[in-house]
Structure formats: structure tokens, C-alpha cells
Amino acid sequence: MTSENKPTLKIKPIKDGTVIDHIRLNKSLHVMKILNLPNKSYKNITIAMNVSSSEIGRKDILKIENRELDSEELDQVALIAPESTINIIRNYEIVKKDKISLKNNINSILKCINPKCITNNSKEPITSKFKIINKSPVIVRCHYCDKIIDAKEIDKQFE
Numbered sequence: 001m002t003s004e005n006k007p008t009l010k011i012k013p014i015k016d017g018t019v020i021d022h023i024r025l026n027k028s029l030h031v032m033k034i035l036n037l038p039n040k041s042y043k044n045i046t047i048a049m050n051v052s053s054s055e056i057g058r059k060d061i062l063k064i065e066n067r068e069l070d071s072e073e074l075d076q077v078a079l080i081a082p083e084s085t086i087n088i089i090r091n092y093e094i095v096k097k098d099k100i101s102l103k104n105n106i107n108s109i110l111k112c113i114n115p116k117c118i119t120n121n122s123k124e125p126i127t128s129k130f131k132i133i134n135k136s137p138v139i140v141r142c143h144y145c146d147k148i149i150d151a152k153e154i155d156k157q158f159e
Contacts, residue, residue: 011048017065019087020077025050027081028060030158034076034109037064056083076109078102079154082136102135110140110157114147 023031028047032038038045044065053059068088069077077084078100088096108127112119119126119142129143137151 011046011061011063013092014044014046014063014065014089015092017044017063017067017089018069019089020062020064020081021059021085021087022053022056023060023062023081023084024056025058025060027155028062030080030155031060031062031077031084034080034158035064035069035073074100075103075106079106079109079138080158082138102132102138104132105143106130106132106140110149110154112142112145112147113149113153114142114145117142117145117147119144 020028020031026049028049032045032047044063046061046063046065048061050058051061069086074086077086079102082100082102084100086096086098086100087094107129110128110130112128112130114120119128126144130140130149131143133139133141133148138154139151140149140154141147142149
């Protein structure tokens with residue numbers, strides 16, 4: 001079979017929306033969960049898993065049609081896929097392309113795993129706060145109890 005006759009995988013381009021590229025292998029479903037996808041308001045979501053990548057070997061890709069992620073959502077994605085790239089698509093063109101960046105602090109996204117932490121024991125709701133200790137792999141420290149949470153423990157919260 002010549003290269004002209006080889007079947008190719010075609011993923012339909014999206015007109016408007018967000019493409020999250022270079023997601024660590026097998027993490028796209030975690031990214032979907034953290035973004036509360038799929039839900040009724042977003043009908044066209046494309047997942048490509050275990051795709052060949054010249055940069056990282058194998059990767060996942062997530063396309064969300066008709067939705068641009070806000071900064072809070074990008075913070076959430078950064079926890080699960082800190083090496084990913086965000087592409088904003090408008091009228092089939094990439095209008096913005098950025099590496100995702102993990103901020104120095106994150107609030108209300110994670111739950112502290114320390115059962116004695118005030119965020120887990122207060123009668124009043126307390127917003128969780130974490131300081132980023134390491135960005136790759138992600139390691140955070142609870143603002144209230146100083147509990148260290150590593151990437152594996154973070155992933156468990158989104159499985």
C-alpha cells in the first residue's frame with residue numbers, strides 16, 4: 001500500500017471553541033471530569049487518546065466546540081495537565097495559542113486530604129487554598145494545615 005492509499009485518522013476541525021492539546025497520555029477523561037463535561041449545553045466534544053506526538057511521544061487531545069475556557073477552568077486543567085497547550089479557535093482559525101500555566105496559588109479546586117484540616121471539619125464552608133510547591137510534577141501544600149498533596153493524590157480527586 002502506498003502512502004497515498006494509507007487510511008488516515010481525521011478529526012473534524014471545530015469552527016469555534018477550545019482545543020486542549022498535549023494532554024498527558026490517558027488524562028483527557030480527567031480533564032473532562034474537572035470541566036464537568038459532557039453536559040447538555042456542550043454537544044460536540046471530541047477526544048483523541050494515545051495520539052502520536054513528535055514532542056512528547058504519545059498524547060491526548062480534547063476539542064470543545066462553542067466554548068472558550070475561562071481562567072478558573074484553565075487553573076483546573078493545569079492541575080491535571082500542566083504541560084498542555086490551549087488553542088482558542090474562531091471561524092476555524094487558531095486566534096490564541098498558549099502553554100497552560102499553573103499559578104502559585106489555587107483556591108477551591110482541590111479538597112485537602114487531611115481529615116483533620118479545618119476545611120473538612122468546619123460547620124461553616126471554608127474555601128480550600130493551596131500553594132504550589134512544585135509545578136512538574138504538581139505538588140501543593142494546604143494553606144490551613146500544611147498537608148502536602150502530590151500529583152497522584154490530586155489525580156485521585158478527579159477520577
